[in-house]
Amino acid sequence: MMMDFDEKSRQHQLKITPQRTAIFKILTTARNHPTADNVYQEVKTEFPNISFDTVNRTLLTFAEVGMIEVIESNGHCRRFEPNLKTHHHFYCVGCGEITDFFHKEYDNLEIPENISRRFHVTGKRMVIKGLCDKCI
Amino acid sequence: MMMDFDEKSRQHQLKITPQRTAIFKILTTARNHPTADNVYQEVKTEFPNISFDTVNRTLLTFAEVGMIEVIESNGHCRRFEPNLKTHHHFYCVGCGEITDFFHKEYDNLEIPENISRRFHVTGKRMVIKGLCDKCI
DNA sequence: TATTAAATAGGAGTAATTACTATTTGTCAA
DNA sequence: TTGACAAATAGTAATTACTCCTATTTAATA
Incomplete structure (x- = not known):
């Protein structure tokens, strides 16, 4: 490493x-x-x-x-995020903690054509929001 | 309104x-x-x-x-985001500008079971990263 | 091992956000 | 309506996160 x-x-x-x-x-x-x-x-x-x-x-x-x-x-x-493998985030709106998760179904979703045409895309990530058990 | x-x-x-x-x-x-x-x-x-x-x-x-x-x-x-309709974001890592976009294919993706079990989910959003034409 | 451009420590400065307090205002019940 | 009271406001101070500046040190190279 x-x-x-x-x-x-x-x-x-x-x-x-x-x-x-x-x-x-x-x-x-x-x-x-x-x-x-x-x-x-x-x-x-x-x-x-x-x-x-x-x-x-x-x-x-x-x-x-x-x-x-x-x-x-x-x-x-x-x-800062040291984990460079493709992954996604759960964000707790209560305490602000971010939890990494992996989900293959999200990894290979296509970029919409109106975005790939307008911008130079380098990556994507699903961000799921909600509350963790401490904040419910 | x-x-x-x-x-x-x-x-x-x-x-x-x-x-x-x-x-x-x-x-x-x-x-x-x-x-x-x-x-x-x-x-x-x-x-x-x-x-x-x-x-x-x-x-x-x-x-x-x-x-x-x-x-x-x-x-x-x-x-702050005044637009409460389900939508997604393109984020330019150069200038930090965020552009809203709509894409039905992203709206109804299922939440992975290991997330919905652990957390109380209130929403999700695809965040695509890259550079806008000003920053390329 | 000498040169040089890059990196560092330390501190000052700036921007964004939050806390504090006295005063004012919106709401609700009489 | 009006009076009571909790909530909201203005103004300011304080704090936090980040950035800039400068003199000194250090890593890479030839």
């Missing part, structure tokens, strides 16, 4: 720094959809002097080259 | 104030997916002394009772 990291970094001309390595490692084992601050707090235990800006910029850089994804956050702070 | 507003307000025990009436009217004619500040700027022409907090709280209140919807915003500021 970290081999992946070095390889992907070289692919995109990103320098491999200890900070970036640590951030990426945290992402691969992250609880669901961490915020920049979640990652910052965790990486600080290893690099007490790391700045929030470094963490945040690194996450945005990773997202820019496609190593992670920025996901919908409904007005709260930005969340 | 404004009759709707009075009716819905009473349904949810919301007091009908001139400020709320104006905000709702702006929403019904809004350009796509206004932010709280968009609405604030517009309502200020009618109520120069209205506070941002009133506008923001009102929008959240409307969303809470289901008169509008809060939509995915990928880390930028919160956006």
Whole structure:
């Protein structure tokens, strides 16, 4: 997995720094959809002097080259998605928690022609909304 | 339409104030997916002394009772959706603009059983990502 | 191992949102 | 109608999330 990291970094001309390595490692084992601050707090235990800006910029850089994804956050702070396999989201409108799920039937649905004609489509995701058991 | 507003307000025990009436009217004619500040700027022409907090709280209140919807915003500021008809979104990862579209094939897809069992589902939406012509 | 462009830490600045408080207003029951 | 009261408002302060700036350090390369 970290081999992946070095390889992907070289692919995109990103320098491999200890900070970036640590951030990426945290992402691969992250609880669901961490915020920049979640990652910052965790990486600080290893690099007490790391700045929030470094963490945040690194996450945005990773997202820019496609190593992670920025996901919908409904007005709260930005969340990152380390899971790049095709999948879908359940979003709890109560607590804002996002749960990944897989469902083959959604994966291969066709893009409507009036969208594929107007836009350059790179992906799609079903977002199901509702309440989790804690919020009912 | 404004009759709707009075009716819905009473349904949810919301007091009908001139400020709320104006905000709702702006929403019904809004350009796509206004932010709280968009609405604030517009309502200020009618109520120069209205506070941002009133506008923001009102929008959240409307969303809470289901008169509008809060939509995915990928880390930028919160956006509101006045269109309650079943529809889907194209999201431009370049400029962040969200375009509504209708597509019957997506509307009646079944919710996977492992989701409907775990959660109380209230809605679903296909979110297609990519670049608009301005951002390619 | 010297060069150089990129990355970092630290802090300042900005934008979006939320909290607080005194005052005003809409609703409902008498 | 009117009076009581809970809810809503304006104005402002505070907080949170994010971005920008600059001097210094570091990774990649040749």
